[in-house]
Amino acid sequence: MDQALRTPDRAPLGGDTAAGAAIDLSVQGMTCASCVGRVERALAAVPGVARANVNLATEQAHIQAEAGVTGDLLVQAVAKAGYEAQVLSDDNRHSDEAEARHDAEADALRKALWLAALLTLPVFILEMGSHLIPGVHRLLANTIGMQNSWYLQFVLTTVVLLLPGRRFFTVGIPALLRRAPDMNSLVALGAGAAYAYSVVATFFPFLLPPSAINVYYEAAAVIVTLILLGRWLEAGAKGRTSEAIKRLMKLQPDTARVLRDGQWTDASVSSLSRGETVALRPGERVPVDGIVIEGSSYIDESMISGEPVPAQKNEGASVVAGTVNQSGALTLKVTKTGADTVLAQIIRMVEQAQADKLPIQAVVDRITMWFVPAVMAAAAVTFLVWLLIGPTPALTFALVNAVAVLIIACPCAMGLATPTSIMVGTGRAAQLGVLFRKGDALQALRDARVVAVDKTGTLTEGKPALTDFITAAGFDRTSVLRQVAAVEARSEHPIAQAIVQAAQQEGLSLAPATAFSTQTGAGIVAQTEGVLVQVGAERYMRSLNIDVAVFSTEVQRLSEEGKTPVYAAIDGQLAAMIAVSDPIKTSTAQAIQAMHGMGLKVVMVTGDSRRTGEAIARQLGIDEVIAEVMPDGKVEAINTLKQRYGMLAFVGDGINDAPALAAADIGIAIGTGTDIAMEAADVVLMSGDMGGVTAAIDISRATLANIRQNLFWAFAYNTALIPIAAGVLYPINGVLLSPIFAAGAMAMSSVFVVGNALRLKRFVPHRHT
Incomplete structure (x- = not known):
């Protein structure tokens, strides 16, 4: 775990990049899959850009660029496409400012939603109440009058569209004029068409056939309100998708107790440098990567490794920033700080994986590139068909169904289906x-x-260990192990080191060995404690005329276990059989x-x-x-x-x-x-x-299954409901999909996709069950 995990260097803010370097941008203003495709095409068009991936869920763009491509050039390209961008660096990638911006956006959506809801409710009651509740129509006619009711609805709806709903028009209409329509364009067209038709019916009724004089203020207002509701819920859910990164970032403490000028003092973690000495008390988080130089304790490394069992740390052991010291006090020597720590590199690797696109996303991108124009075409066809062959009032039916098609088909869920799951x-x-x-x-x-x-x-385990030490009759195990280990201490062979380590773990003190020599490919010989010790393979024992048949049963067992035995002789007599292996x-x-x-x-x-x-x-x-x-x-x-x-x-x-x-x-x-x-x-x-x-295979399968569920919902949902919104069921059973229900269904589609992705936060693979 203490090994370095390297990822490609990030480009400095607005600076030139080295060949093949990566630049990350924060992109604001994207609302759907069409926006993602538009930003990607704008970035890919910049000379020197090899690849650009844009993620709607993280609202970030990851660009692989050649030397000479600057962050400023990329920001300008995004701006020309109609969006705002900022170059991300290690300093501002997870800054409080970025989180504050996200919180401010969610708060603005919440306030806009409340204002829209308060203004929309009277409009909905005035218009839909007269249709749904017997007697309300007569009550309105006998009190304020239907025309005054329409005037009041006009005022309230106008405020809804000018204030909380303004965002859809200020973004959607320019995108439409650039021939790059997005979700905002669909909402602006849908709500705007319902509003404009109602204004004509209210103030210029003579322009419409008598049967077509109706108002749809409630449709325009409710569409805006419901989509704001969806955006607000989506913003909150999207914030929760990045909690894993936020949790990892919060693991590193802000301060540490460091030894400077002979005095222990509290200092910011960012001021620590390699080689400094840090004190770690029980219950504290490890501030930086380091090596234990004094003390013994158990460290909870579960947030780094996923392993729930604390790891024992003694002198010489490595510790990782963000892990928790449980029992004893430790003194550490700092080995890595800042962006070089394992924790920082883990965060970068997770971000890199989140920025990448899966092959399955390429299919989604190809579809969504044409989806919004196709929806607008479908809405136009719906309007013309109803206008030409629809029942009276044809104009009203044409408008209502065209607006329903525009609203139901917003591709927000398509854009979120894959990146949120990833x-x-x-x-x-x-x-x-x-x-x-x-x-x-x-x-x-x-x-x-x-x-x-x-x-x-x-x-x-990757390191040999003594697994079997069987003594012959008449020999004491402790004495033979001590003498064999004393001789093996002169050897550099991995088997020798395993025997020495086993003796040390049993607390045996080793006497010096003299007259040491190696029998190439066979064994070793030396004097210790006044006896001659010879250790080697069976062929070495045979060369010494020592019979090892007494251990034949054990040899058979060791062979079946994949272990190779060696033998030890004391003063020319077979003393022990030894097996060293790499434990599973x-x-x-x-x-x-x-x-x-x-x-x-x-x-x-x-x-x-x-x-x-x-x-x-x-x-x-x-x-x-x-x-x-x-x-x-x-x-x-x-x-x-x-x-x-x-x-x-x-x-x-x-x-x-x-x-x-x-x-x-x-x-x-x-x-x-x-x-x-x-x-x-x-x-x-x-x-x-x-x-x-x-665990990796489990999470891979679960994530891809989640993506498939999201994509099925997004595509099947839109594909199934567009014809219904267009009115195909009307000739069969007289059912039409109101634009209001279309707006609610569209908003809930995105919330469903993000909510389904969030289920992965509770995923437990087989090995953790």
Whole structure:
């Protein structure tokens, strides 16, 4: 977990970018999928821009640009398209100002909604009350009179359109004049048409046929009110989609206790630098990445790794900013600060994944590019058909149905369907310790058919440990272990180091060894505590004429477990059989079982011997073993498996895994591995175990299912209701869709899509159940 997670550098505010650098913009004024497409096309048209992704849910644009492209150029391009933009940097990306702007927008929508509702309610009662409640029409006629009722409705509706509804006209009409209509254009046309028709009927009735003299002030006012309601609910829901990022940002404390000039003092975290000494008391959050130089404690790393069990930290252990110290006091040496900390890099990686577009979004983009013009054409056709062949009053029917078509088909839900699910899904994944470095990996992982895994450090702990130490008759285990460890302490071999570590863990003190020599490829020999100690493989024992048949039963068992035994002789007599192996991680077997339950095939790709690989495969239930392969051979094995099974995910952690990670359809790096492996991967698992793979696949499948639900709702909903709004049911059963219901249905469509995406916040993968 203490390894660096690198992402592409961000461009400075308004400055030139290096070749292939990324510039992020905050874009204000977008309301629907058409707006997204328009901003993307405007940015893509700037010379030097290689790629532009615009996200309606985050209201941000992510641009890959060549050298010479400045943030100012991109802001100007967005402005020409009719929207406001600001270059995002590390300083203002998550500033209080940005959050305040979002809160102010939501507050303005709330105030506009209340004003519109208060003004619309009398209009609705005056007009619809006379239709719905017997006696109201006569009451109005006998009191203020119908004409005065229309005058009052005109005044109230005019205020609704001029004040709270003004935003739709000031944005929608210019967009229409630029031949780039958006959702605001549809609302402005719909509400404006109903209002204009009513004004003519009120003040110039002689221009209309007698049967067509009706007013629809309530339609214009209610349309504005309901869409404001939808916008306000949507703004609140969209704010909740980014809570995962906000929660991660709030993990780092503002101050830390640092040793300066021999005195402990409280200082801002931003002022800390590498090499400084920081004190951490029980219950405090770790302010920066560091190494423990004094003390012992348990650290809750669940918000970083997703693992609920606190990790023990002793001298020399690494700690990560944002994690919580539970019990003891620690003294830390600062290793990383600011944007270099693991927490900061996690936030950047989540943002990068949220900014990317999934392949499924390309289909949505192609459809929505033509959707608004198609809706306007459908509304025009509806108006003409009803005007030419509709019943009396034809003009009234034509107007009402055309307005209903314009309002029902606003593509807000289409624009929000994919990005909101990605935002919530990747944010939830980060909380579970799964980081999607690339957004398209989210979709690709769902389609994986086979998971190929490296052995060392992925299935296993990655460091040898003493697993068996069996003494021969007449020998004391403690004495033999102490003497063998004293000799092995002179060796650099991993097996030797494992034996020494085991002795130290048992508290054994090691005497010095003399006359040490290595028998190449066979064993070692030395003097310690006045005895001759010889340690080596079976062939070394045979060369010494020492019979090891007494351990034949144990040797058979070790062979089945994939372990290779070595032997120790004291003064020429067989004293012990020793087995050192790389222990399998405790979570590995359960994770592989879960993968099988998901219908995945699991293949081990390892450089170890076939016997060892197959023994471990039998223990874990792995389907297939490809053993004794070099790093370039792993790439060949990956390509063969892809051809045989289809979409493949490869899980690894070492430098030698980087080529295979890059060659796989989805590369998954264990977060406790090397920088190179993580740089080559599409997904990083902070938990450091195979359980993270099942969590990643689970969240991938859940997020894509959520996207499919949203897209079905958005497209099926619009496709089904446009004909109904146009009046196709009228000849059958006399049913028409009122513009008021159309406005309410359209507003609720967007709220449904965002609300459905928010369900992912409560998602729990199999390994956390």
